Amino acid sequence: MSQSPILITGGAQRLGRYCAERLVDDGHPVIISYRREREELDALRALGIRTVQADFSSEAGIQAFIATIREMTPTLRAIVHNASDWAADGGAEERGEMFEHLFRVHMQAPYLINLALRDLLEAGIETQADIIHMSDFVVQKGSRKHAAYAASKAGLENLTLSFAALFAPRIQVNTIAPALIMLRPDDDDDYAERARAKSAMQSVPGPGVIWQALRYLLDSPYVTGTTLPVDGGRHLT
Numbered sequence: 001m002s003q004s005p006i007l008i009t010g011g012a013q014r015l016g017r018y019c020a021e022r023l024v025d026d027g028h029p030v031i032i033s034y035r036r037e038r039e040e041l042d043a044l045r046a047l048g049i050r051t052v053q054a055d056f057s058s059e060a061g062i063q064a065f066i067a068t069i070r071e072m073t074p075t076l077r078a079i080v081h082n083a084s085d086w087a088a089d090g091g092a093e094e095r096g097e098m099f100e101h102l103f104r105v106h107m108q109a110p111y112l113i114n115l116a117l118r119d120l121l122e123a124g125i126e127t128q129a130d131i132i133h134m135s136d137f138v139v140q141k142g143s144r145k146h147a148a149y150a151a152s153k154a155g156l157e158n159l160t161l162s163f164a165a166l167f168a169p170r171i172q173v174n175t176i177a178p179a180l181i182m183l184r185p186d187d188d189d190d191y192a193e194r195a196r197a198k199s200a201m202q203s204v205p206g207p208g209v210i211w212q213a214l215r216y217l218l219d220s221p222y223v224t225g226t227t228l229p230v231d232g233g234r235h236l237t
């Protein structure tokens with residue numbers, strides 16, 4: 001009998017894409033969600049990764065995604081809630097809508113998807129099932145310019161505790177909390193230098209360290225309700 005697929009939301013680029021490709025290397029069937037169609041998706045499809053278009057900025061979009069996943073597979077091995085919008089707080093005109101947007105993407109989507117797809121995780125042929133929430137070190141300290149983003153990620157981390165208790169022992173639920181892992185295309189050298197200096201390790205490691213954390217959680221049968229920091233000692237500086 002074939003393995004149950006692993007679902008990664010926001011898997012078209014950067015950390016999510018890297019982990020999707022490593023999961024395929026390890027023999028897992030993978031489904032990813034993406035918001036914007038683009039050429040890079042064809043390379044993932046060529047690896048056998050199934051792709052689902054989804055926009056989590058509305059409840060209707062979240063519910064449509066859930067319905068599509070239920071049509072695609074009767075079981076799931078794991079769900080990785082990676083989709084995220086790193087948006088600043090913005091001005092008076094847009095900050096209310098931005099807060100609601102980030103709440104939907106970082107909290108409402110994982111909340112509704114986990115509850116709606118719980119039975120697919122429980123029906124998996126594997127003995128273990130996992131939910132992993134991608135959070136952010138910034139939950140520990142807040143942010144002057146990304147307060148809504150940080151608050152929505154804090155809410156996501158709290159959902160880890162609730163779902164870990166509710167879904168045990170069949171499903172393990174954990175958080176991975178990165179600090180700077182990858183720079184963005186528009187980050188200049190000055191930003192990169194300042195960003196490196198923020199962690200004790202003084203590096204920008206790339207997505208491999210997130211893959212290591214994800215592989216550890218998927219392989220460990222006795223870890224749930226935790227937050228795994230992957231932050232280079234960001235709290236030490």
Ligand SMILES: NC(=O)C1=CN([C@@H]2O[C@H](COP(=O)(O)OP(=O)(O)OC[C@H]3O[C@@H](n4cnc5c(N)ncnc54)[C@H](OP(=O)(O)O)[C@@H]3O)[C@@H](O)[C@H]2O)C=CC1
Pocket residue numbers: 009010011012013014015016034035036037054055056057081082083084085086105134135136137177178179180181182183
């Ligand atoms: N990169 C880093 O250094 C750090 C990352 N993290 C966290 O790790 C995770 C991965 O980070 P990274 O790879 O940089 O993430 P990205 O910023 O590249 O975003 C990942 C994906 O999320 C999707 N997405 C954004 N908004 C929506 C939406 N409204 N509905 C559906 N999908 C959406 C995007 O899809 P599309 O491209 O198709 O629009 C994008 O491909 C995130 O949760 C992030 O918060 C935390 C700390 C540091």
Ligand SMILES: Nc1nc2c(c(=O)[nH]1)N=C([C@H](O)[C@@H](O)CO)CN2
Pocket residue numbers: 083084085086136179180181182183184187195
């Ligand atoms: N969805 C995202 N969240 C975050 C990102 C990102 O690129 N996408 N990046 C960070 C970095 O730590 C920040 O320093 C910007 O590069 C935080 N969250």
